[in-house]
Amino acid sequence: MFNHIKPSAPDPIMSLMEAYMQDPHPKKVNLGIGLYYDHQGNIPLMRAVHIAEQRLLEQQRPHTYPPIEGSALFARQVQTLLFGEAAAQSARHLATVQTVGGSGALKLGADFLCHYLSRREIWVSDPTWANHWAIFEGAGLRVNTYPYFDNASGELRFDAMLDAFSALPEGAVVLLHPCCHNPTGTDLSQAQWRAVIDVLQRRRLLPFFDIAYQGFGDGLEEDCFALRETLKTDLDFLVSNSFSKNVALYGQRLGGLSVCCGSADSAANVKGALKTLIRRSYSCPPTHGSQIVEALLADDHLRQLWASELASMRQRIKQTRVSLAAGLEQGGTTLDYRRIRDQKGMFSYTGLNEQQLSQLRQQYSIYLVAPGRMCLPGLNQHNLDYVTAAILDVTLPA
Numbered sequence: 001m002f003n004h005i006k007p008s009a010p011d012p013i014m015s016l017m018e019a020y021m022q023d024p025h026p027k028k029v030n031l032g033i034g035l036y037y038d039h040q041g042n043i044p045l046m047r048a049v050h051i052a053e054q055r056l057l058e059q060q061r062p063h064t065y066p067p068i069e070g071s072a073l074f075a076r077q078v079q080t081l082l083f084g085e086a087a088a089q090s091a092r093h094l095a096t097v098q099t100v101g102g103s104g105a106l107k108l109g110a111d112f113l114c115h116y117l118s119r120r121e122i123w124v125s126d127p128t129w130a131n132h133w134a135i136f137e138g139a140g141l142r143v144n145t146y147p148y149f150d151n152a153s154g155e156l157r158f159d160a161m162l163d164a165f166s167a168l169p170e171g172a173v174v175l176l177h178p179c180c181h182n183p184t185g186t187d188l189s190q191a192q193w194r195a196v197i198d199v200l201q202r203r204r205l206l207p208f209f210d211i212a213y214q215g216f217g218d219g220l221e222e223d224c225f226a227l228r229e230t231l232k233t234d235l236d237f238l239v240s241n242s243f244s245k246n247v248a249l250y251g252q253r254l255g256g257l258s259v260c261c262g263s264a265d266s267a268a269n270v271k272g273a274l275k276t277l278i279r280r281s282y283s284c285p286p287t288h289g290s291q292i293v294e295a296l297l298a299d300d301h302l303r304q305l306w307a308s309e310l311a312s313m314r315q316r317i318k319q320t321r322v323s324l325a326a327g328l329e330q331g332g333t334t335l336d337y338r339r340i341r342d343q344k345g346m347f348s349y350t351g352l353n354e355q356q357l358s359q360l361r362q363q364y365s366i367y368l369v370a371p372g373r374m375c376l377p378g379l380n381q382h383n384l385d386y387v388t389a390a391i392l393d394v395t396l397p398a
Helices: 012-022 047-058 072-083 101-117 130-138 158-166 190-203 222-231 264-281 288-298 300-330 337-342 354-364 384-395
Strands: 093-100 121-126 142-147 173-176 206-211 237-242 254-261 347-349 373-375
Touching: 047 288, 047 300, 072 093, 072 222, 072 237, 072 254, 072 288, 093 101, 093 264, 101 130, 101 206, 101 237, 101 254, 101 264, 121 130, 130 142, 142 158, 158 190, 190 222, 206 222, 254 264, 254 288, 288 300, 300 337, 300 384, 337 347, 354 384
Parallel strands: 121 142, 121 173, 173 206, 206 237
Antiparallel strands: 093 254, 237 254, 347 373
């Protein structure tokens, strides 16, 4: 019965990780998958998370089913984290549900667009995270692109982006990265965000914000500028968020989907629609990760400790960017090291070409995602000089 099923195409990021794991080279370096590593090359257990989890375990709670939409406290905390005090003060109304990671929020949002709004298309940035394509196409949406980044020049294609939005039909869905654009690390300025939001409002488009890296750009509050500015308008919009990176709860698969609506009745009906989709799919979300985050955000001391730890992670990435760029500049590379220095978040679109990526893998066992996306936290004091020398070797003139 299953003989007709053909081999599946491997996921480009996960297959790269598998190749890295099998590589026997003693100096191999993983700069591919989007994980935060500390200066020793380890995925951290944040102190605030550890304390919150210990308190949770001491309570010896039974493992009961949560509501379909997840915890009401968790939903309020997500809204405050994303929108600040404006979440409670705005005339707009938010429907928020817990999801199975940020990817699960995207899938739930895509199903909502298809089943309840009869949308059949979505526009994503060129380039965008590869799994955006898989998730939206898998939900039945046709994926189109709008101009965003020129890899040859390393520049944002802002005017072309605005022109593309201005030409979209009313009600078209556009996926936007509020901060730490994946994969380019190139973000809009506040002035540029205001211009984008003006076009979105004028054209009556439907924004779908994907914020997977809150806190890794400029700060927990600053990274939500686009969300909070859009909340000031009369636009309806969706937001998917993730706690994988900024709380380092990768394996707990914890995220949220928020939908901004024009009335309390609409928000209640939207939440009911989302609950229906959840019930059809995975019935209800897991509880352990959400209870950790609830405890962390509900305690002022733990919340401040978490924010401080996250700030240290953000600063380490920024310093790594500066150090790598300085080493490449000093070595006389032909690579545009300034983009590595100036981009934000965990990723950089380095400008390395396919041949150079292949050389880095084959000669040095250094793994980056094509076409040249580097995960900066994979660099540390033990491998930075090695990686710098390798990039210089493959980019210096023959």
